[in-house]
Amino acid sequence: MSHTGPARTEQIRANIRAARARIEEACEKAGRDPSEVSLIGVTKTYPASDVRILASLGVTDVGENRDQEAAPKAAETADLGLNWHFVGQLQTNKARSVASYANVVHSVDRAKLARALGDRAAAAGRRLTCLVQVNLDTDSEAGVIGPRGGVDPGDVVGLAERIAEHEALTLGGVMAVAPRDGDPDAAFARLQEVAGVVRDHYPRATVISAGMSGDLEAAIGRGATHLRLGTALLGSRGPIVG
Template identity: 55%
Template sequence: MMTAQAAPEPHESARKAELAGNLARVEERIESACVAAGRKREDVTLVVVTKTYPASDVRLLAELGVRHVAENRDQDAAPKAAACADAPLTWHFVGQLQTNKTRSVAGYAHYVHSVDRLRLVTSLSRAAERAERELGCLVQVALDAPSGSVGERGGVAPDGVEELAEAVAGAQMLRLDGVMTVAPLAGPYAGNPRDAFERLREISTGLREAHPAANMVSAGMSSDLEEAVLAGATHVRVGSAVLGERPRLR
């Protein structure tokens, strides 16, 4: 005798409908940007940034067809990934990463977008070896960082990309997949995400001369995804446009 499946709670149905509507609007934006750029829609991957939102939302997103989700704090990401381990999801870590968190991150993340220093490469490699999991790595570029330094929100200065990329490519259990940036709030690119993303495209093109497979370009968020798509982003990281305005952090 078959057991009837429990009906979803009213608030869960309402939340799922809200997320579905938001996803549809974001999808329309990406599709329009692809048309404007002369690109195929399938060339751009939507990564939904679920930071500050519960695992229940991640499950609803998976039910709605989302396959890529991102977090920026390990203390939130690790339990959320464990709670959703049976969902068909690819996990991206996109925040600044401390070396003492690499062992945890290597246990669930498929990609780390925020590789910005040699010490982190070494730590991630050791953690990935222990976990017996290959990690896809993106070099985070701080377009506003002075030569030889790290940006305030993470990221290596443009002139440090090549050295860091070589370190990733040569590290055990790490795979160099491309580059990432966040549109700068200061410096020559402040308020001009299109030019910032075009600069990232130039850096990506240069990187692919030595590493042809490093073709991921992670750029653009809720406010500037169109500019990112026009500048060649392969992955856009969208949070509030899908999940709503974020609650205050604890």
């Protein structure tokens, strides 16, 4: 099947429509306004042509997990004025690259990374919004960091302070990935609590980035403001980069 052209555009258009219907239904159940929920199209393993299709259909917030994929896509679609969200685990040595194109980094989980991103953004004359990634694995409080990364809920405010005090960074709020084998509602309820604590200290840090294609309803029910959707928008297929 061709991954460009009218057929691909129509497929993605239908997927967006279906995703928005799910969001509206979940918002209705939660007593929320759908306008409070932003949709981020996560384009990992999908080509830059899909990024262009998403943009043409009104999805201008785009997310990536790996700098090796994100940097060339951001360069190739620089004419579109997109908001790039970096949502994956990030090594400090990639901070310079990510700070050159990302608008929001969702996965800040240590002070060293926050400092590196801030210093690189400052050097590039840019400002970055950062979210504290919260580890929702139940064993995190025993000091075990889950495979998806994140900081223990008890350490979130300390890291938020490090972000907020850097002149080139804006503290946006929090992000989390639900544990693979856990109850997403319980996990996102915990995140909502943590988000409230952060907002008590930093009232403008209102972002709760939670929910992916399989658990967006639970996330919306627990206050998510940003959903990270890949499969729901672009379908399931093998790695294609370009």
